[in-house]
Amino acid sequence: MHNYFLQQAIDLAVDNVKMHNGGPYGAVIVKQGKVIAASGNRVTANIDPTAHAEVMAIRLACQVLKNFKLNGCTLYTSCEPCPMCLGAIYWAHLDNVYYACGREDAAKAGFDDSFIYDEIAMPPKKRQIAMLQLEMNDAQKPFLTWEQQENATLY
Amino acid sequence: MHNYFLQQAIDLAVDNVKMHNGGPYGAVIVKQGKVIAASGNRVTANIDPTAHAEVMAIRLACQVLKNFKLNGCTLYTSCEPCPMCLGAIYWAHLDNVYYACGREDAAKAGFDDSFIYDEIAMPPKKRQIAMLQLEMNDAQKPFLTWEQQENATLY
Numbered sequence A, B: 001m002h003n004y005f006l007q008q009a010i011d012l013a014v015d016n017v018k019m020h021n022g023g024p025y026g027a028v029i030v031k032q033g034k035v036i037a038a039s040g041n042r043v044t045a046n047i048d049p050t051a052h053a054e055v056m057a058i059r060l061a062c063q064v065l066k067n068f069k070l071n072g073c074t075l076y077t078s079c080e081p082c083p084m085c086l087g088a089i090y091w092a093h094l095d096n097v098y099y100a101c102g103r104e105d106a107a108k109a110g111f112d113d114s115f116i117y118d119e120i121a122m123p124p125k126k127r128q129i130a131m132l133q134l135e136m137n138d139a140q141k142p143f144l145t146w147e148q149q150e151n152a153t154l155y
Helices: A002-018 A053-065 A083-092 A103-108 A113-120 A141-148 B002-018 B053-065 B083-092 B103-108 B113-120 B141-148
Strands: A026-031 A034-040 A073-079 A096-101 A131-133 B026-031 B034-040 B073-079 B096-101 B131-133
Touching (some): A002 A053, A002 A073, A002 A096, A026 A053, A053 A083, A073 A103, A083 A113, A083 B083, A083 B113, A103 A113, A113 B083, B002 B053, B002 B073, B002 B096, B026 B053, B034 B053
Parallel strands (some): A073 A096, A096 B131
Antiparallel strands (some): A026 A034, B026 B034
């Protein structure tokens, strides 16, 4: 069963390359034994560096279910999710994930997944893309406004 | 200069809460001293768990520049980027990032940023959202197809 859906993700990844949509990646999201969303990587086709197969499938599944949480859903992806997609998986509250290739296979093919995993462990200001915290008087104002807001929708 | 643009990101975050667009976050992207893209968090408004302020601003900036790489651009964000947004920042090849609040402030306000950073350090199958690698005969086929493809667009 899991192999069946993971094969679909792999087939999508192969087709995606042949159709020049983007990188060699595919993902499907399954709920109660049915595929509810599927996508290849669309970075180049959409001019969107966030349009990885997993992110695209998550966005699509949320539109299908009209819900920004995907509890009860499983993601099948042709390659181990990069840190961006891993974050997206947590924010979407998927149940679990199955993948075929690992981050080291992506690295061999010229993709930065493994490098980004290494960068996350660095202190923000020492990363190759330096991330610097500035002291701002209003820093907490967004969170304070959020806490005071009635009917704020948590996600 | 950096404080000026970071204040804009904070103001956007506050307005975003008041307009019920999503969470208390805002981001702006600056190129050569000019704001080229700005967004609040749109998770609830767009029914899209990936629609964090940073991701939205990156997507928008790429459309403006018609380029999936944002070299020469700086991101200003009201809060330290979560792992999803950190990944997006690397894939977008931004120059650097300035932020006001830290991940611990987000955690205090009820957001999972800090938790997701902890999860990344876990072995995939031991994460709270378990990520399991299956052995598949075709696992490498997408990457092999990619390597054989003429004119594949790297990103």
